[in-house]
Amino acid sequence: MQPVTASVGAPDLKDRLDVLLTYLPSFLSSHGEIVSAVFLLIVALAVLLGVSVYVCLAVWLERKISADMQDRLGPMRVGWHGVVQMLVDPVKLALKEDLCPGAADRPFFMLAPFVVLAASFATFAVMPFSAAFILADLDIGVLYVASVGAGVLVGLVMAGWASNNKWALFSAIRTIAMLVSYEIPVGLSIVTVVMMVGSLSTQKIVLAQLSDAGMAGWHLFRFPPVFMVSFLVFFIAGLAEVNRTPFDLAEADSELVAGFHTEYSGMRWSFFFLAEYADMLIVSMLGTVLYLGGWAPLTVTRPLTIDFWVFWGMAALLAWYLHWLWTRIYLPRGEYGLIVVQTAILIAIALALLVVPSLAWFLIKSLALIFVMMWLRWTLPRPRIDQLMYLCWKVLIPVAFVNLFVVGVMRLYWR
Amino acid sequence: MSGIVDQVQRQKALKTDRMTINMGPQHPSTHGVLRLLVTTDGEIVDHVEPVIGYLHRCKEKIAENLPYYQFMPYTDRLDYLAGMNNNWAWAMAVEKLAGVKVPERAEYIRVMFGELNRIASHLVAVGTFGLDLGTFTPVLYCFHEREKILDLFEATCGARLTYNYYRIGGVAKDLPDGLVTKIREFLDPFEKRIDELNTLLSENHIFVRRTANVGVFPPALALDYGVTGPSLRASGVPHDLRRAAPYSIYDRFKFEVVVGRGEKGTVGDTWDRYDCRVREMSESVKIVRQCLDGLPDGEVRTKLPAVFKPPKGHVLFKAENPKGELGYYVVSDGSPKPSRVHIRGPSFCNLSIIPAVCRGVMLADLVAILGSIDIVLGEVDR
Amino acid sequence: MVTPREIHDRLKAQFPDDVGDFVEEPVEFFSEVKPAAVGRVCAFLKEDPELSFNYLVSISSVDLTANLAAVYHLESMDLESGRTRHAFVMRAQAPRDNPVIASVATVWGTAIWQEREVYDLMGITFEGHPDLKRILTDDDWVGHPLRKDYVFPKTYRGIDLE
Numbered sequence: 001m002q003p004v005t006a007s008v009g010a011p012d013l014k015d016r017l018d019v020l021l022t023y024l025p026s027f028l029s030s031h032g033e034i035v036s037a038v039f040l041l042i043v044a045l046a047v048l049l050g051v052s053v054y055v056c057l058a059v060w061l062e063r064k065i066s067a068d069m070q071d072r073l074g075p076m077r078v079g080w081h082g083v084v085q086m087l088v089d090p091v092k093l094a095l096k097e098d099l100c101p102g103a104a105d106r107p108f109f110m111l112a113p114f115v116v117l118a119a120s121f122a123t124f125a126v127m128p129f130s131a132a133f134i135l136a137d138l139d140i141g142v143l144y145v146a147s148v149g150a151g152v153l154v155g156l157v158m159a160g161w162a163s164n165n166k167w168a169l170f171s172a173i174r175t176i177a178m179l180v181s182y183e184i185p186v187g188l189s190i191v192t193v194v195m196m197v198g199s200l201s202t203q204k205i206v207l208a209q210l211s212d213a214g215m216a217g218w219h220l221f222r223f224p225p226v227f228m229v230s231f232l233v234f235f236i237a238g239l240a241e242v243n244r245t246p247f248d249l250a251e252a253d254s255e256l257v258a259g260f261h262t263e264y265s266g267m268r269w270s271f272f273f274l275a276e277y278a279d280m281l282i283v284s285m286l287g288t289v290l291y292l293g294g295w296a297p298l299t300v301t302r303p304l305t306i307d308f309w310v311f312w313g314m315a316a317l318l319a320w321y322l323h324w325l326w327t328r329i330y331l332p333r334g335e336y337g338l339i340v341v342q343t344a345i346l347i348a349i350a351l352a353l354l355v356v357p358s359l360a361w362f363l364i365k366s367l368a369l370i371f372v373m374m375w376l377r378w379t380l381p382r383p384r385i386d387q388l389m390y391l392c393w394k395v396l397i398p399v400a401f402v403n404l405f406v407v408g409v410m411r412l413y414w415r
Numbered sequence: 416m417s418g419i420v421d422q423v424q425r426q427k428a429l430k431t432d433r434m435t436i437n438m439g440p441q442h443p444s445t446h447g448v449l450r451l452l453v454t455t456d457g458e459i460v461d462h463v464e465p466v467i468g469y470l471h472r473c474k475e476k477i478a479e480n481l482p483y484y485q486f487m488p489y490t491d492r493l494d495y496l497a498g499m500n501n502n503w504a505w506a507m508a509v510e511k512l513a514g515v516k517v518p519e520r521a522e523y524i525r526v527m528f529g530e531l532n533r534i535a536s537h538l539v540a541v542g543t544f545g546l547d548l549g550t551f552t553p554v555l556y557c558f559h560e561r562e563k564i565l566d567l568f569e570a571t572c573g574a575r576l577t578y579n580y581y582r583i584g585g586v587a588k589d590l591p592d593g594l595v596t597k598i599r600e601f602l603d604p605f606e607k608r609i610d611e612l613n614t615l616l617s618e619n620h621i622f623v624r625r626t627a628n629v630g631v632f633p634p635a636l637a638l639d640y641g642v643t644g645p646s647l648r649a650s651g652v653p654h655d656l657r658r659a660a661p662y663s664i665y666d667r668f669k670f671e672v673v674v675g676r677g678e679k680g681t682v683g684d685t686w687d688r689y690d691c692r693v694r695e696m697s698e699s700v701k702i703v704r705q706c707l708d709g710l711p712d713g714e715v716r717t718k719l720p721a722v723f724k725p726p727k728g729h730v731l732f733k734a735e736n737p738k739g740e741l742g743y744y745v746v747s748d749g750s751p752k753p754s755r756v757h758i759r760g761p762s763f764c765n766l767s768i769i770p771a772v773c774r775g776v777m778l779a780d781l782v783a784i785l786g787s788i789d790i791v792l793g794e795v796d797r
Numbered sequence: 798m799v800t801p802r803e804i805h806d807r808l809k810a811q812f813p814d815d816v817g818d819f820v821e822e823p824v825e826f827f828s829e830v831k832p833a834a835v836g837r838v839c840a841f842l843k844e845d846p847e848l849s850f851n852y853l854v855s856i857s858s859v860d861l862t863a864n865l866a867a868v869y870h871l872e873s874m875d876l877e878s879g880r881t882r883h884a885f886v887m888r889a890q891a892p893r894d895n896p897v898i899a900s901v902a903t904v905w906g907t908a909i910w911q912e913r914e915v916y917d918l919m920g921i922t923f924e925g926h927p928d929l930k931r932i933l934t935d936d937d938w939v940g941h942p943l944r945k946d947y948v949f950p951k952t953y954r955g956i957d958l959e
Binding site: 467468471473475476511512634635636638639640641648651652653654655658659660672726727728729730731733740742744746754755757759763764767768771796797 | 822823824825851852853854855857858859860868870874876878879880881886905906907909910911914918931932933934935942943947
């Protein structure tokens with residue numbers, strides 16, 4: 001009797017793989033929750049990475065855009081027009097010493113940046129990046145964003161209090177007053193959209209804006225001017241929510257040195273930075289979802305119909321207007337090359353319009369809103385804290401309430 | 416019901432206290448090493464006590480140990496944003512004491528550079544004031560223009576900040592070739608830049624809300640605290656030494672004394688102080704143009720002995736600097752070195768009004784008021 | 798327009814014991830005033846409707862070896878037209894070993910800081926000043942630098958100054 005071959009006795013790698021491939025599908029199909037968990041983990045990491053990359057990009061963009069508005073060059077040394085700067089900056093921050101003041105409340109001081117970061121990153125879970133790409137299509141999606149996003153406040157107050165620095169304390173007090181107040185107009189404007197759609201799910205809100213009419217189906221352009229007002233209230237209050245100039249009173253550098261992050265350095269400081277830019281993206285994305293059709297392309301089904309040309313007519317007008325504004329405010333040196341560049345960009349966008357997928361649309365719209373935020377930052381001075389409160393309680397909230405009432409009446413009679 | 420009563424009781428029992436906070440000497444908007452000891456009730460400022468002297472070099476003692484000529488470079492370091500004007504005031508003080516005549520061409524050159532430096536100083540004041548209010552862009556626009564003025568100075572005397580260009584009896588040397596054309600090239604587009612600044616900052620709604628009716632200096636109070644220059648004129652007092660007591664050749668030029676009009680709020684508020692500086696730049700442009708038109712040929716410096724001994728006596732000479740009235744009180748005992756020099760720094764006097772006007776304002780207003788006074792710590796601390 | 802000589806004569810009539818000579822030096826004329834009387838003389842100069850010296854330009858201190866002096870430059874300004882109506886200079890001398898001059902801090906606000914500066918650098922004590930302390934040098938600085946016999950310290954808080 002011939003001795004059995006080795007392959008029979010001990011199963012080699014190939015056999016093991018065979019076994020795995022034979023049984024895994026049935027195992028996974030009977031334990032679907034594991035698949036989705038692993039898949040979600042991978043996607044969540046991808047989003048985390050994506051947001052971090054976006055922050056690096058946004059910082060570079062902010063520096064370049066501000067430089068352009070201020071008649072200077074901005075970063076030019078590291079790579080082409082300083083592009084590599086966005087890689088070098090995080091490295092520099094990571095290498096810096098992590099300081100903690102002796103008199104600070106150490107555990108809370110150390111924890112605060114992570115609370116802020118976690119709260120702002122968690123909100124990306126319900127962002128509908130495209131028709132299929134959404135981490136968790138919760139039925140309470142919008143409510144989730146509003147409530148989890150408020151966790152940022154906790155982190156900021158923690159940082160301000162634990163620093164044991166009077167400027168940081170001022171900042172913490174301002175943060176509480178400001179963020180709590182501005183939650184109200186944001187919430188009220190979100191409710192107008194929710195009432196119109198009849199759902200809190202972010203994906204359903206986007207789907208409700210899809211139509212053959214393209215842009216005309218977006219909430220922003222429906223029943224003008226009701227949702228335009230709603231969008232304006234949302235955007236202004238959103239700016240205050242994310243602590244951006246002109247509403248950056250919590251970190252007002254000319255008054256409070258640096259506010260709650262006065263005592264932070266290195267990586268921990270950069271977490272606040274990361275969270276601020278992530279928050280900007282959240283507000284922009286939420287604005288896009290609620291009012292600008294989310295991932296919906298500008299023209300939904302028939303790219304070359306009349307509304308396509310109407311849109312481009314509008315876009316050209318807008319570009320001309322922006323350029324006029326630009327020359328008036330930012331580039332009085334009369335650089336006509338800018339018009340050429342703008343036209344080229346418009347043509348490039350026009351071509352891209354026909355091919356880009358919905359994910360890209362979502363990002364383009366959000367980044368456009370972020371550009372507006374940067375534009376405002378480098379133009380406007382900062383109001384005083386009482387003026388900011390006045391704006392919230394005596395202007396934005398009444399306007400939002402009237403708007404809400406109008407939408408309620410509309411909802412009664414039109415649907 | 417009793418719950419509410421309890422709550423009110425508890426609120427009454429809640430201990431509240433004033434907080435003392437150090438603003439400076441390292442703070443982004445104290446314009447140097449000024450320290451403000453601020454007592455606040457929440458965001459509201461209860462009491463401010465400026466603490467100065469962090470940049471004290473005792474220039475007055477230095478002056479006693481140097482010949483009259485050699486003190487000139489030290490004056491540059493007083494108000495280091497307006498070195499030309501400081502040089503000029505020192506030269507005129509000694510000239511008045513010793514009765515030195517200055518050649519015609521030198522007078523024109525002095526007025527011209529004095530006014531250009533006034534524009535440069537006001538540009539910094541206006542730009543950094545925007546910075547204090549949280550807008551970053553105007554300061555770079557202002558520095559862009561200031562850079563061009565500094566280029567003109569560099570072409571003339573080789574320095575961009577501390578010029579040491581004026582001399583007792585004239586100026587160090589004549590203008591380089593082509594500078595007159597260069598100055599004209601700077602002036603022509605400059606007035607448009609001021610309009611641009613107005614659209615970006617002066618008329619901005621948030622800016623006006625932040626500055627109008629904030630930190631009003633009543634004229635009598637301002638004068639009581641020795642506030643001079645644009646800060647006094649903003650309160651509606653048209654006091655300008657160039658017009659009130661014309662020194663040098665200022666009586667030959669046509670220009671307007673800019674006064675605060677209370678256009679956006681009350682006369683003498685923060686907006687007016689800002690606005691006065693903006694409008695004063697246009698007036699300085701007018702004076703520089705008239706200088707260029709009337710610039711005569713000739714010598715630029717009177718020959719004086721190497722060992723210069725003014726006669727015994729004393730004088731207080733005041734000149735209208737960008738920040739206010741700079742005065743040199745010089746006592747001569749007939750030796751080559753001054754027996755005593757006292758410097759009346761406009762920033763020093765202007766700053767002293769802060770405790771009187773900053774009661775009950777918001778913390779952010781304190782920054783705005785401080786920025787609108789436009790101090791330079793080199794002159795406050797001397 | 799009132800000349801310094803006329804102002805001096807008015808002061809002399811008002812305060813015969815406190816106001817001394819009128820000194821005419823080549824460039825500037827000034828009146829000598831007794832140190833203890835500076836406060837009331839200045840109050841009169843400010844309150845008098847005709848004189849109304851509302852602007853104290855500067856207080857300069859001078860070391861006259863035997864005495865320490867404070868020189869007051871005063872101006873009367875018309876708030877409407879911004880013109881200087883008249884100007885006046887007065888000097889108060891106090892003995893070196895006990896340099897005390899009456900304060901004018903309650904008369905003009907600007908004197909609060911200017912007198913502190915004179916006190917700090919020249920060591921003249923102003924009687925009646927609400928908060929007389931050093932202003933430009935440190936609180937624990939020794940000596941008054943502008944005096945002619947001032948010796949510059951070799952060290953300060955352990956810092957080598959040479």
